[in-house]
Amino acid sequence: MAANKEWLKLKSGSFEESFSEKDWNDFAKAVGAQSSDLPTFSIRLFWNCEKALLDQMGLSLKQLLHGGQKFEYLEKLKPGTTYQVQSRITHVFEKKGKLELMTFVVVQSELQKDSQIFIRSEKTIIVRGES
């Protein structure tokens, strides 16, 4: 599908997210981990916010593949704490794949509390098919 530069104007609004000790442990168990503080756990906390952006873009989840994921770990997360999450689209571009022209969307998100950033995320999404 064609890259839509209008997507660059979209913003998610602010979402509140928290998690319990059980959520942490269940996430770790789902990947067979011994440690509960998995570095990928925050993907769960970014989900609702990033999904809201995708909904604004008119995209269906099944059109999407995960192309890349960066995290910066600035502060440790704690169960029972409420964090604020915000996301925005920073890049939209096209690349020719083996079979089709693919659209790439880069979503940057921040998880913070009291204006202190705990985790920065940069997710590259590959969009396939028509919206």
Next chain:
Amino acid sequence: MTSKKVTVVTLESLKRYAQVSHDSNPIHQDEKAAKEMGLPGVIAHGMWIAGLIGEEAVQYQKAFLPHHRMISSETRFQGMAFLGDEIWIELEVKEKEKIELKALNQKKELLCSAFYLFSKA
């Protein structure tokens, strides 16, 4: 470099991961939805595989850098894992505070690769 088999992709494990991560993309649970999108079948969540890699990074840190903290990770997803595929993980120490991890299937095809950086706490 070390290499080990860590798991096999099952529908049960992907459904459990979808539940705990909130990632409800149907291509990771529903064969019909996956085929509608031109995929041969259900594929594993990239972040499920990234979680397997992340656990290896945590264990490396605990063993070799106990007074450090993880500061960043960068993962690229380069291939798809299907039901029944084995997941192998390779770990290579690039520098003391920088490791590269790769997830491969049983055919040694690359699924994803990641760099993890650590610094003194």
